[in-house]
Amino acid sequence: MTETTTAKQSCEAPLVPDKPYYEAHEIALYQADCLELLPQIPSDTFDMIFADPPYLLSNDGFTCHAGKMVSVNKGDWDRSQGVETDHEFVMEWLSACRRVMKKDATIWVSGTQHIIYSVGFAMQKLGFKLLNDIVWYKVNPPPNLSCRYFTHASEIVLWAAKSQKSKHVFNYEDMKATANEPFDLAGKQMKSIWAIRAPGKDEKTFGKHPTQKPLRLLNRIIRASTNPDALILDPFVGSGTTAISALLNHRRCVGIDAEQDFLQLAAMRLAEAGTNRTLNLEQ
Numbered sequence: 363m364t365e366t367t368t369a370k371q372s373c374e375a376p377l378v379p380d381k382p383y384y385e386a387h388e389i390a391l392y393q394a395d396c397l398e399l400l401p402q403i404p405s406d407t408f409d410m411i412f413a414d415p416p417y418l419l420s421n422d423g424f425t426c427h428a429g430k431m432v433s434v435n436k437g438d439w440d441r442s443q444g445v446e447t448d449h450e451f452v453m454e455w456l457s458a459c460r461r462v463m464k465k466d467a468t469i470w471v472s473g474t475q476h477i478i479y480s481v482g483f484a485m486q487k488l489g490f491k492l493l494n495d496i497v498w499y500k501v502n503p504p505p506n507l508s509c510r511y512f513t514h515a516s517e518i519v520l521w522a523a524k525s526q527k528s529k530h531v532f533n534y535e536d537m538k539a540t541a542n543e544p545f546d547l548a549g550k551q552m553k554s555i556w557a558i559r560a561p562g563k564d565e566k567t568f569g570k571h572p573t574q575k576p577l578r579l580l581n582r583i584i585r586a587s588t589n590p591d592a593l594i595l596d597p598f599v600g601s602g603t604t605a606i607s608a609l610l611n612h613r614r615c616v617g618i619d620a621e622q623d624f625l626q627l628a629a630m631r632l633a634e635a636g637t638n639r640t641l642n643l644e645q
Contacts, residue, residue, distance in 0.1 A: 377616065378402055384629040387636050388614040389605045393625055396597035396618045400458040407462045408616075409531075409592035411469040412583060412604045414575060415455065417476050449480045456484050459597060463524045466531070468493065468587050471520045472575065478518045490522040493530065497555045498579060519579075521587070530587070537586050556582065561603075573600065580607035588613055602628025606635045 377390070379402055384391040392399055443451075459469060469490070471481050485492060496519040503515040523530040541552040561576045580603050588594065590612045596604035599617030601624060608615035609632065619625050 377404075377407070383622075383625045384632065386632065387609055389609055389617070389632060390615070391599060391602070391605065391617045391619070391625055391628055391632075393620065393622055394618055395620050397455060397458060399618050400455075400462060400597065403462050403616075405461050406464050407593065408595040409464055409467050410584070410588045411459050411463060411467070411595045411597070412580065413455075413459065413469065413471045413597055414573060414600060414604075415452070415471065415473065415477065415481075415598050417474050417573065448477070449484065452477070452480045452484045453487070455597060456481070456490075457488055459595070460488055460490065460524060462595065465524060466528045468521060468523050468528070468530045470583050470587070471522075472498070472517055473520075474514070474517055478520065482520055485520065485522050489525055491524075491526045491528060492520065492522050494521045494554050495519070496521060499555055499557045500560050501557050502559050519583070531589060531592075533586055533589075537582075540582075558582075575603045577603055577607055580604050581611065584608060584611050584613060599628060600624050602631050606631055609635050 378392060378399065380392055380394065380399065382390040383393045456469075456471075463469065471478070471485075473481055482492065482495075498517045498519055500515050500517070503513055506513045537552040538549065541550055542548060543553065543555065543557050545553045545555045545557070556579070558576055558578050561574050584592075584594065584604075584607050592613045594604065594608050594613055594615045596615065596617045599605060599619045600621075602617060605615045605617045605628060607613075617628065619628070
């Protein structure tokens, strides 16, 4: 299926009673806990969701960044509360997301081994249909300082439809035409292993986010699973990469985050993207 224009549904302020933190070019960002804001949104609203939830990695350990030893702690929002409590949180936000998805909508969720298996189990319990597990292969990962494990060089991105009966969007020909990975042959089917570099300095002009995703990753996800004018939700929008990709690819987006510092960063990045639509859209 190739991209086609879909009927437009506004993502402006009337969608949510709360005043948006940022709103322009059919992108709206809200400062809130997604579990508090999502119940205010009507059912069957979104065409696609991308979620990059807390990975629960903050354990007072250390990692390597730019050749230096740095703490892995990202904030209280990233601390584990124990396996059972963590899984209850996953079930809660996934259930809230599923309610606001249209019947043929899909959801993408990224994560490491710390959380992604809980996400996959929760998806099956809630009635989602698992479509793919994408391996995001980071070609420039930081080294493992302990030398007691393999270097962590990948994340999993689960892709699922709302239900077994969903007729989800997949722009197969577009993905086939842009297949250019080391694991693909040009013009052949794109595989589920994507070699994409972590964000570089050019994507961190206005500051850094501890778990920022590369624009190239979101470009591919959005182009693969939505059509122009689609309405996208990111319940953990962070530095706004999902919203920026939506803007540049002529989609609309609602982003939610509880952290004002992250939303301020997202707003600055969006303002730049809104005046420079020629940013790198390479697949």
